[in-house]
Amino acid sequence: xxxxxxxxxxxxxxxxxxxxxxxxxxxxxxxxxxxxxxxxxxxxxxxxxxxxxxxxxxxxxxxxxxxxxxxxxxxxxxxxxxxxxxxxxxxxxxxxxxxxxxxxxxxxxxxxxxxxxxxxxxxxxxxxxxxxxxxxxxxxxxxxxxxxxxxxxxxxxxxxxxxxxxxxxxxxxxxxxxxxxxxxxxxxxxxxxxxxxxxxxxxxxxxxxxxxxxxxxxxxxxxxxxxxxxxxxxxxxxxxxxxxxxxxxxxxxxxxxxxxxxxxxxxxxxxxxxxxxxxxxxxxxxxxxxxxxxxxxxxxxxxxxxxxxxxxxxxxxxxxxxxxxxxxxxxxxxxxxxxxxxxx
Numbered sequence: 624x625x626x627x628x629x630x631x632x633x634x635x636x637x638x639x640x641x642x643x644x645x646x647x648x649x650x651x652x653x654x655x656x657x658x659x660x661x662x663x664x665x666x667x668x669x670x671x672x673x674x675x676x677x678x679x680x681x682x683x684x685x686x687x688x689x690x691x692x693x694x695x696x697x698x699x700x701x702x703x704x705x706x707x708x709x710x711x712x713x714x715x716x717x718x719x720x721x722x723x724x725x726x727x728x729x730x731x732x733x734x735x736x737x738x739x740x741x742x743x744x745x746x747x748x749x750x751x752x753x754x755x756x757x758x759x760x761x762x763x764x765x766x767x768x769x770x771x772x773x774x775x776x777x778x779x780x781x782x783x784x785x786x787x788x789x790x791x792x793x794x795x796x797x798x799x800x801x802x803x804x805x806x807x808x809x810x811x812x813x814x815x816x817x818x819x820x821x822x823x824x825x826x827x828x829x830x831x832x833x834x835x836x837x838x839x840x841x842x843x844x845x846x847x848x849x850x851x852x853x854x855x856x857x858x859x860x861x862x863x864x865x866x867x868x869x870x871x872x873x874x875x876x877x878x879x880x881x882x883x884x885x886x887x888x889x890x891x892x893x894x895x896x897x898x899x900x901x902x903x904x905x906x907x908x909x910x911x912x913x914x915x916x917x918x919x920x921x922x923x924x925x926x927x928x929x930x931x932x933x934x935x936x937x938x939x940x941x942x943x944x945x946x947x948x949x950x951x952x953x954x955x956x957x958x959x960x961x962x963x964x965x966x967x
Contacts, residue, residue: 627794629737634695637730640779641696643763643797647682647689647789653758654680660824667827668837678753685753686789688744691796693788694756694763695731696774699723700782700869704877711926712879713917716832716855718784720878722899724750727784735788749786756785764797770822771810771859777802780866781859813862815848832856835913838903840940846916846947853880853913854900882922883929885914912944919948924956934964 627644634642657676660666666673678684682692703717731747738745748754757774760766766776766783773781804822811819818829827833831848832855834841841849860866885893893907903909915933918926930952933945946964949957 626737626741630693630734633733633737634730637733638697638726639695639730639734640698640783641694641765641776642734643694643760643765644794645692645694645759645763645796646793647686647692649681649683650755650758650762651680653755657755664828665820665824665826667830667833668839674752679755680758682754682787682789686746688791689789690792691790691794692759692763693734693790693794694760694765694785695727695734695787696760696765696776696779696783696785697723697727697730698779698782698869699784700779700866701873701875703782703873704875705870705873706878707876709879710921711882712851713853713882713885713914714851715853715878715880716857717782717860717873717878719855719900723784724899727786731786731788738788738790738792744791746789747786748789749784754787756787759787760785762796762799764800767800767802767804768823769810769863770804770808771819771863772823772825773860773863775804775863775865776800777865779869780863782866782869807864809862809864810859813858815850815856815858816845819859830856836901836903836909838909840943841912841916843947846944847920847951849913849916849920851917851921853882853885853910853917854897882914882918886911886918886929886933908938908941911941915941915944915948919944919951922948922952924952924954927952927956927960931960931964934960 631642654676657673661673682689699718703720706714728747728749735745735747760774761768766774769775769781775781816829818826820826831852834845835854890907897910930945930949933941936942949960
Protein backbone atom coordinates (compact mmCIF):
# COMPACT_ATOMS: atom_id res chain seq x y z
CA UNK A 624 0.00 0.00 0.00
CA UNK A 625 2.85 2.37 0.76
CA UNK A 626 4.20 2.32 -2.79
CA UNK A 627 0.67 2.67 -4.17
CA UNK A 628 0.20 5.88 -2.20
CA UNK A 629 3.45 7.24 -3.60
CA UNK A 630 2.42 6.23 -7.11
CA UNK A 631 -0.91 8.04 -6.71
CA UNK A 632 0.79 11.16 -5.36
CA UNK A 633 3.25 11.21 -8.27
CA UNK A 634 0.43 10.72 -10.77
CA UNK A 635 -1.68 13.50 -9.31
CA UNK A 636 1.22 15.93 -9.23
CA UNK A 637 2.08 15.08 -12.85
CA UNK A 638 -1.47 15.79 -14.03
CA UNK A 639 -2.88 12.32 -14.64
CA UNK A 640 -6.66 12.16 -14.41
CA UNK A 641 -6.79 8.55 -13.31
CA UNK A 642 -4.51 5.77 -12.13
CA UNK A 643 -5.23 2.07 -11.81
CA UNK A 644 -3.47 -1.27 -11.58
CA UNK A 645 -4.04 -4.54 -13.35
CA UNK A 646 -2.04 -7.73 -13.68
CA UNK A 647 0.19 -8.59 -16.60
CA UNK A 648 -2.16 -11.42 -17.59
CA UNK A 649 -3.08 -11.53 -21.28
CA UNK A 650 -6.20 -9.75 -22.55
CA UNK A 651 -7.78 -12.82 -24.10
CA UNK A 652 -11.16 -11.24 -24.83
CA UNK A 653 -9.53 -8.30 -26.58
CA UNK A 654 -7.40 -10.61 -28.68
CA UNK A 655 -10.43 -12.55 -29.87
CA UNK A 656 -12.30 -9.32 -30.63
CA UNK A 657 -9.40 -8.05 -32.76
CA UNK A 658 -9.22 -11.35 -34.62
CA UNK A 659 -12.97 -11.43 -35.23
CA UNK A 660 -13.02 -7.88 -36.57
CA UNK A 661 -10.02 -8.49 -38.78
CA UNK A 662 -11.77 -11.55 -40.18
CA UNK A 663 -14.84 -9.41 -40.88
CA UNK A 664 -12.64 -6.79 -42.56
CA UNK A 665 -13.70 -4.06 -40.13
CA UNK A 666 -10.12 -2.91 -39.52
CA UNK A 667 -9.75 -1.84 -43.17
CA UNK A 668 -6.19 -0.65 -43.69
CA UNK A 669 -5.82 0.08 -39.99
CA UNK A 670 -2.91 -1.89 -38.54
CA UNK A 671 -1.56 -0.79 -35.14
CA UNK A 672 -2.74 -3.43 -32.62
CA UNK A 673 -4.62 -5.23 -35.41
CA UNK A 674 -1.36 -6.17 -37.11
CA UNK A 675 -0.24 -8.55 -34.34
CA UNK A 676 -3.08 -9.30 -31.90
CA UNK A 677 -1.08 -11.90 -29.98
CA UNK A 678 1.63 -9.38 -29.07
CA UNK A 679 -0.75 -6.47 -28.48
CA UNK A 680 -2.81 -8.46 -25.96
CA UNK A 681 0.03 -10.03 -23.99
CA UNK A 682 2.41 -7.53 -22.44
CA UNK A 683 4.84 -10.32 -21.51
CA UNK A 684 5.45 -10.96 -25.19
CA UNK A 685 7.35 -7.65 -25.20
CA UNK A 686 8.30 -7.43 -21.51
CA UNK A 687 8.85 -10.98 -20.17
CA UNK A 688 9.60 -9.57 -16.74
CA UNK A 689 6.26 -7.75 -16.41
CA UNK A 690 4.11 -8.52 -13.37
CA UNK A 691 1.83 -5.48 -13.17
CA UNK A 692 0.52 -2.71 -15.38
CA UNK A 693 -0.07 0.71 -13.84
CA UNK A 694 -2.49 2.47 -16.19
CA UNK A 695 -2.79 6.24 -16.36
CA UNK A 696 -5.16 8.58 -18.18
CA UNK A 697 -4.40 12.15 -19.22
CA UNK A 698 -7.09 14.70 -20.20
CA UNK A 699 -6.45 16.74 -23.34
CA UNK A 700 -9.37 19.08 -22.87
CA UNK A 701 -9.85 21.94 -22.19
CA UNK A 702 -6.25 22.58 -23.36
CA UNK A 703 -7.09 21.20 -26.82
CA UNK A 704 -9.40 24.17 -27.36
CA UNK A 705 -12.04 24.41 -30.06
CA UNK A 706 -11.40 24.81 -33.79
CA UNK A 707 -14.05 27.40 -34.63
CA UNK A 708 -14.47 28.31 -38.30
CA UNK A 709 -12.04 30.06 -40.61
CA UNK A 710 -12.09 30.14 -44.42
CA UNK A 711 -9.12 28.51 -46.11
CA UNK A 712 -8.23 26.35 -43.12
CA UNK A 713 -8.42 22.70 -42.15
CA UNK A 714 -9.45 21.31 -38.80
CA UNK A 715 -7.27 19.10 -36.60
CA UNK A 716 -8.75 16.78 -33.98
CA UNK A 717 -8.09 17.96 -30.46
CA UNK A 718 -5.84 15.06 -29.47
CA UNK A 719 -3.32 16.21 -32.10
CA UNK A 720 -3.34 19.96 -31.41
CA UNK A 721 -0.80 20.44 -28.63
CA UNK A 722 1.16 17.17 -28.62
CA UNK A 723 -0.54 15.92 -25.41
CA UNK A 724 1.13 12.53 -25.77
CA UNK A 725 4.36 14.22 -24.69
CA UNK A 726 2.64 15.36 -21.50
CA UNK A 727 1.20 11.87 -20.97
CA UNK A 728 4.63 10.27 -21.32
CA UNK A 729 6.18 12.77 -18.91
CA UNK A 730 3.46 12.05 -16.36
CA UNK A 731 3.90 8.30 -16.73
CA UNK A 732 7.64 8.85 -16.40
CA UNK A 733 7.03 10.38 -12.98
CA UNK A 734 5.15 7.23 -11.98
CA UNK A 735 7.92 5.01 -13.33
CA UNK A 736 10.45 7.00 -11.31
CA UNK A 737 8.75 5.85 -8.10
CA UNK A 738 9.48 2.25 -9.06
CA UNK A 739 13.04 3.09 -10.07
CA UNK A 740 13.67 4.80 -6.73
CA UNK A 741 12.85 1.51 -5.01
CA UNK A 742 15.13 -0.46 -7.31
CA UNK A 743 12.35 -1.92 -9.46
CA UNK A 744 12.28 -2.22 -13.19
CA UNK A 745 9.64 -0.11 -14.94
CA UNK A 746 9.02 1.11 -18.47
CA UNK A 747 6.55 3.57 -19.97
CA UNK A 748 4.44 2.42 -22.91
CA UNK A 749 1.98 4.78 -24.61
CA UNK A 750 0.48 5.00 -28.10
CA UNK A 751 2.27 1.75 -28.83
CA UNK A 752 1.06 -1.23 -30.87
CA UNK A 753 2.52 -3.62 -28.29
CA UNK A 754 -0.43 -3.04 -25.95
CA UNK A 755 -4.19 -2.70 -26.25
CA UNK A 756 -4.21 0.20 -23.81
CA UNK A 757 -8.02 0.56 -23.78
CA UNK A 758 -8.44 -3.00 -22.56
CA UNK A 759 -5.80 -2.37 -19.89
CA UNK A 760 -7.55 0.83 -18.80
CA UNK A 761 -10.94 -0.88 -18.47
CA UNK A 762 -9.52 -3.81 -16.51
CA UNK A 763 -7.65 -1.40 -14.21
CA UNK A 764 -10.80 0.62 -13.49
CA UNK A 765 -9.75 3.80 -15.28
CA UNK A 766 -13.08 3.92 -17.13
CA UNK A 767 -15.55 1.87 -19.12
CA UNK A 768 -15.87 0.91 -22.77
CA UNK A 769 -18.00 3.54 -24.48
CA UNK A 770 -20.31 2.80 -27.37
CA UNK A 771 -17.99 5.01 -29.46
CA UNK A 772 -15.18 2.47 -28.74
CA UNK A 773 -13.39 4.99 -26.49
CA UNK A 774 -12.67 4.59 -22.79
CA UNK A 775 -14.84 7.02 -20.81
CA UNK A 776 -14.78 8.21 -17.24
CA UNK A 777 -17.53 10.17 -15.47
CA UNK A 778 -15.54 13.41 -15.15
CA UNK A 779 -13.73 13.62 -18.51
CA UNK A 780 -15.87 11.53 -20.82
CA UNK A 781 -13.83 10.35 -23.83
CA UNK A 782 -11.28 13.20 -23.78
CA UNK A 783 -8.52 11.01 -22.38
CA UNK A 784 -5.19 9.66 -23.58
CA UNK A 785 -4.11 6.34 -22.12
CA UNK A 786 -0.76 4.84 -21.27
CA UNK A 787 0.89 2.37 -18.90
CA UNK A 788 3.91 1.75 -16.78
CA UNK A 789 5.05 -1.86 -17.00
CA UNK A 790 6.42 -2.92 -13.62
CA UNK A 791 8.32 -5.94 -12.36
CA UNK A 792 6.49 -6.40 -9.06
CA UNK A 793 3.03 -7.53 -8.04
CA UNK A 794 0.62 -4.81 -6.98
CA UNK A 795 -2.92 -5.21 -5.77
CA UNK A 796 -5.21 -4.68 -8.79
CA UNK A 797 -7.76 -1.92 -8.65
CA UNK A 798 -11.34 -3.06 -9.42
CA UNK A 799 -13.00 -2.33 -12.77
CA UNK A 800 -15.39 0.62 -12.85
CA UNK A 801 -19.00 -0.44 -12.32
CA UNK A 802 -20.54 1.79 -14.96
CA UNK A 803 -21.45 1.86 -18.63
CA UNK A 804 -23.23 4.07 -21.16
CA UNK A 805 -26.64 2.75 -20.20
CA UNK A 806 -29.30 3.75 -22.69
CA UNK A 807 -27.23 6.62 -24.14
CA UNK A 808 -26.23 6.10 -27.76
CA UNK A 809 -25.63 9.72 -28.78
CA UNK A 810 -22.34 8.86 -30.48
CA UNK A 811 -23.81 6.44 -33.01
CA UNK A 812 -25.89 8.88 -35.10
CA UNK A 813 -23.22 11.57 -34.62
CA UNK A 814 -20.77 9.70 -36.85
CA UNK A 815 -20.96 11.41 -40.26
CA UNK A 816 -20.41 8.20 -42.22
CA UNK A 817 -22.10 5.61 -40.01
CA UNK A 818 -18.76 4.04 -39.12
CA UNK A 819 -20.09 3.07 -35.69
CA UNK A 820 -22.05 0.13 -37.05
CA UNK A 821 -23.14 -1.07 -33.60
CA UNK A 822 -22.48 -0.03 -29.99
CA UNK A 823 -18.74 -0.43 -29.47
CA UNK A 824 -18.10 -1.61 -33.03
CA UNK A 825 -16.18 0.58 -35.49
CA UNK A 826 -15.96 -0.15 -39.20
CA UNK A 827 -12.65 1.55 -39.98
CA UNK A 828 -13.40 1.39 -43.69
CA UNK A 829 -15.93 4.20 -43.12
CA UNK A 830 -14.05 6.15 -40.42
CA UNK A 831 -12.83 9.58 -41.51
CA UNK A 832 -10.16 9.72 -38.80
CA UNK A 833 -8.79 6.44 -40.12
CA UNK A 834 -8.67 7.65 -43.73
CA UNK A 835 -6.92 10.88 -42.75
CA UNK A 836 -4.04 8.64 -41.59
CA UNK A 837 -4.28 5.91 -44.21
CA UNK A 838 -2.00 5.51 -47.25
CA UNK A 839 -3.31 5.70 -50.78
CA UNK A 840 -6.31 7.57 -52.16
CA UNK A 841 -9.20 8.59 -49.94
CA UNK A 842 -12.27 6.81 -51.37
CA UNK A 843 -14.31 9.24 -53.45
CA UNK A 844 -17.50 8.56 -51.50
CA UNK A 845 -15.76 9.70 -48.30
CA UNK A 846 -14.15 12.89 -49.63
CA UNK A 847 -17.21 15.12 -49.30
CA UNK A 848 -17.96 13.85 -45.77
CA UNK A 849 -14.39 14.83 -44.82
CA UNK A 850 -15.63 18.42 -44.84
CA UNK A 851 -12.92 20.61 -43.34
CA UNK A 852 -11.15 17.78 -41.48
CA UNK A 853 -7.43 17.83 -42.19
CA UNK A 854 -6.57 15.28 -39.52
CA UNK A 855 -8.79 13.28 -37.22
CA UNK A 856 -12.48 13.55 -36.37
CA UNK A 857 -14.06 14.47 -33.04
CA UNK A 858 -17.74 14.06 -33.89
CA UNK A 859 -18.49 10.97 -31.81
CA UNK A 860 -16.52 12.44 -28.88
CA UNK A 861 -18.35 15.76 -29.05
CA UNK A 862 -21.68 13.93 -28.86
CA UNK A 863 -20.74 12.08 -25.65
CA UNK A 864 -22.60 13.65 -22.67
CA UNK A 865 -19.99 12.86 -19.97
CA UNK A 866 -17.48 14.91 -21.96
CA UNK A 867 -19.64 18.01 -22.37
CA UNK A 868 -18.30 19.74 -19.27
CA UNK A 869 -14.75 19.74 -20.62
CA UNK A 870 -15.97 20.51 -24.13
CA UNK A 871 -17.77 23.62 -22.88
CA UNK A 872 -14.66 24.68 -20.97
CA UNK A 873 -12.50 24.50 -24.12
CA UNK A 874 -12.93 28.12 -25.20
CA UNK A 875 -9.53 28.91 -26.72
CA UNK A 876 -9.48 28.77 -30.52
CA UNK A 877 -7.03 26.09 -31.61
CA UNK A 878 -6.68 23.38 -34.20
CA UNK A 879 -6.88 25.36 -37.44
CA UNK A 880 -4.23 25.07 -40.15
CA UNK A 881 -3.91 27.24 -43.25
CA UNK A 882 -4.43 24.98 -46.27
CA UNK A 883 -2.38 27.05 -48.72
CA UNK A 884 0.50 26.90 -46.25
CA UNK A 885 0.26 23.10 -46.01
CA UNK A 886 0.29 22.81 -49.80
CA UNK A 887 3.23 25.18 -50.23
CA UNK A 888 5.49 24.13 -47.34
CA UNK A 889 8.52 21.96 -48.28
CA UNK A 890 8.62 18.36 -47.11
CA UNK A 891 11.15 18.76 -44.32
CA UNK A 892 9.46 21.78 -42.77
CA UNK A 893 6.05 20.11 -43.00
CA UNK A 894 7.30 17.04 -41.13
CA UNK A 895 8.92 19.20 -38.47
CA UNK A 896 5.69 21.07 -37.89
CA UNK A 897 3.41 18.03 -37.94
CA UNK A 898 5.85 15.33 -36.92
CA UNK A 899 3.78 14.43 -33.85
CA UNK A 900 1.00 13.17 -36.12
CA UNK A 901 0.89 9.72 -37.65
CA UNK A 902 1.71 10.26 -41.33
CA UNK A 903 1.97 7.11 -43.45
CA UNK A 904 5.58 6.31 -44.32
CA UNK A 905 6.43 9.81 -43.03
CA UNK A 906 5.39 11.07 -46.45
CA UNK A 907 4.04 14.65 -46.20
CA UNK A 908 2.15 14.20 -49.46
CA UNK A 909 -0.54 12.49 -47.39
CA UNK A 910 -1.11 15.74 -45.51
CA UNK A 911 -1.23 17.54 -48.85
CA UNK A 912 -3.74 14.96 -50.08
CA UNK A 913 -5.97 15.78 -47.10
CA UNK A 914 -5.56 19.50 -47.69
CA UNK A 915 -6.65 19.13 -51.31
CA UNK A 916 -9.81 17.32 -50.21
CA UNK A 917 -10.61 19.99 -47.63
CA UNK A 918 -10.03 22.73 -50.19
CA UNK A 919 -12.39 20.95 -52.57
CA UNK A 920 -15.05 20.90 -49.85
CA UNK A 921 -14.62 24.42 -48.53
CA UNK A 922 -12.86 26.40 -51.27
CA UNK A 923 -14.09 28.74 -53.98
CA UNK A 924 -13.03 29.97 -57.41
CA UNK A 925 -10.27 31.93 -55.69
CA UNK A 926 -8.60 28.62 -54.82
CA UNK A 927 -8.67 27.17 -58.33
CA UNK A 928 -5.25 28.50 -59.31
CA UNK A 929 -3.65 26.83 -56.29
CA UNK A 930 -5.40 23.57 -57.06
CA UNK A 931 -4.56 23.76 -60.75
CA UNK A 932 -0.87 23.80 -59.86
CA UNK A 933 -1.23 20.24 -58.55
CA UNK A 934 -2.62 18.86 -61.81
CA UNK A 935 0.97 18.50 -63.04
CA UNK A 936 2.40 17.29 -59.73
CA UNK A 937 4.77 14.31 -60.01
CA UNK A 938 2.69 12.42 -57.43
CA UNK A 939 -0.28 10.88 -59.26
CA UNK A 940 -2.24 10.65 -56.01
CA UNK A 941 -2.08 14.41 -55.59
CA UNK A 942 -3.05 14.93 -59.22
CA UNK A 943 -6.16 12.81 -58.74
CA UNK A 944 -7.21 14.59 -55.55
CA UNK A 945 -6.58 18.02 -57.07
CA UNK A 946 -8.71 17.08 -60.05
CA UNK A 947 -11.50 15.97 -57.73
CA UNK A 948 -11.23 19.18 -55.69
CA UNK A 949 -11.49 21.37 -58.80
CA UNK A 950 -14.49 19.41 -60.00
CA UNK A 951 -16.04 19.69 -56.54
CA UNK A 952 -15.75 23.50 -56.57
CA UNK A 953 -17.23 23.47 -60.06
CA UNK A 954 -18.22 26.38 -62.26
CA UNK A 955 -17.05 27.50 -65.69
CA UNK A 956 -13.53 28.34 -64.55
CA UNK A 957 -13.11 24.91 -62.97
CA UNK A 958 -14.39 23.15 -66.07
CA UNK A 959 -12.01 25.17 -68.22
CA UNK A 960 -9.07 24.11 -66.08
CA UNK A 961 -10.05 20.47 -66.22
CA UNK A 962 -10.68 20.50 -69.94
CA UNK A 963 -7.19 21.91 -70.48
CA UNK A 964 -5.56 19.17 -68.41
CA UNK A 965 -5.22 15.49 -69.22
CA UNK A 966 -5.49 14.61 -65.49
CA UNK A 967 -4.49 11.05 -64.47
